[in-house]
Amino acid sequence: MTQDFKPEIKLFLIVAAVSVVLAVGGILLLRGEPSVRSVDSVSSIREDMVSCTFDEECTVVLYGYCCEKEASAINKKYENEYLHNPDLQKPENSPKSCLPIVCDYPDLDAYAAQCINKKCTAVLEPQENSTEGWQTYRNDEFGFEVKYPKDDQCDLITVGGNSWSFGRINLDVLDAEGFNLEEYVDDFVEKRSQEPYSWTFESRQQTEVNNKEAIALTYRAGGLNRLAEVTFVKQGENVYALGWSAGVFACNELDIFPQILSTFRFVE
Numbered sequence: 001m002t003q004d005f006k007p008e009i010k011l012f013l014i015v016a017a018v019s020v021v022l023a024v025g026g027i028l029l030l031r032g033e034p035s036v037r038s039v040d041s042v043s044s045i046r047e048d049m050v051s052c053t054f055d056e057e058c059t060v061v062l063y064g065y066c067c068e069k070e071a072s073a074i075n076k077k078y079e080n081e082y083l084h085n086p087d088l089q090k091p092e093n094s095p096k097s098c099l100p101i102v103c104d105y106p107d108l109d110a111y112a113a114q115c116i117n118k119k120c121t122a123v124l125e126p127q128e129n130s131t132e133g134w135q136t137y138r139n140d141e142f143g144f145e146v147k148y149p150k151d152d153q154c155d156l157i158t159v160g161g162n163s164w165s166f167g168r169i170n171l172d173v174l175d176a177e178g179f180n181l182e183e184y185v186d187d188f189v190e191k192r193s194q195e196p197y198s199w200t201f202e203s204r205q206q207t208e209v210n211n212k213e214a215i216a217l218t219y220r221a222g223g224l225n226r227l228a229e230v231t232f233v234k235q236g237e238n239v240y241a242l243g244w245s246a247g248v249f250a251c252n253e254l255d256i257f258p259q260i261l262s263t264f265r266f267v268e
Contacts, residue, residue: 049078049088050120058113058120062105065090066098070227070246071106071254073113073120091225106254116203121218124258131259137164138267142173144240147263154251167251169260172241181234185215188232197221209233209242210265221245229257235266 052058052075059079063072074082082088111122131147137156138145148156154167162173176184185204192199201219208214214233221228230243242264244257 045078045088049074049082051075052115052118052120055113055115058115060108060111060113060122061089062108063089064226064246065094065224067103067248068224068226068246069103069105071108071111071122071124072227073111073122075120094224104249106249110255116205119202121203124254131263134263140267142238142240143235143268144173144264144266146171146242146260146265148260149251149256151251154253166260167253168247168249169244169253169257170242171264174239174241176234176237176239179239181213181215181232181239184234184239185217185232189217192219192221200225207231209261212266231261233264240264 050073057075057077058073059076060071060073061079061082062069064070078088110125112125114121114123116123131149134147134149135156136145136147142162148166151167156164156166159165159170164171177187179187189201189204191197193201199219199221201217203216203218205216206213207216209231212233212235214231216229216231218227218229220226226246228243228245230241233240233242242261244253
């Protein structure tokens with residue numbers, strides 16, 4: 001003769017069964033793909049996603065909208081979620097999709113992920129390619145010369161009396177306005193951080209250009225929050241600015257910019 005379970009035992013068995021189901025479900029969820037965050041959650045995670053203490057915490061990724069993707073860097077602990085969430089891979093307010101066109105993305109192997117000012121940053125590593133056979137542009141009025149490669153898609157062109165470009169690489173000779181180099185860059189950053197520019201500056205680094213003191217900035221500008229870089233060096237009453245901005249690259253600009261910069265020098 002069988003005997004019914006007491007109510008207390010039945011309740012215990014039900015609770016135990018529910019607990020097992022929840023535990024198994026939780027394990028399966030953890031093993032599944034990362035969940036897609038809401039818009040508000042995506043916005044709040046961006047700052048944490050690039051925070052760091054050491055270089056080893058960072059990894060290089062592609063970031064941007066459509067063909068305007070650029071090399072960027074994030075904290076490795078967010079890499080899996082980043083790769084599975086398209087909203088994290090582009091600036092806020094970007095269109096949902098773009099036309100299926102062929103894009104020339106930067107080579108991520110050419111970059112190193114570094115922790116600069118507690119922020120993961122993609123830094124272009126020095127290239128070993130020789131500048132042998134490059135053409136030389138010399139300007140006696142402003143006392144400088146620079147080399148650039150012969151390219152079917154791009155040529156060094158004069159944009160104005162004191163401005164030149166090679167694809168998306170620019171060289172400008174600017175009036176120092178009585179400032180020394182540090183003061184000029186301080187003034188530049190302050191003005192470009194305000195309206196109508198509202199640029200966001202990501203890093204500032206003391207460097208050299210052919211043994212001359214220089215300051216390099218990386219920043220984001222424009223409606224699509226494009227990454228850009230500029231290096232300032234002062235000679236006499238002028239400041240010389242060499243830089244590039246992200247966009248549709250036609251001449252391998254990102255890879256050759258450090259080489260072009262290394263050939264810049266002042267002449268008598």
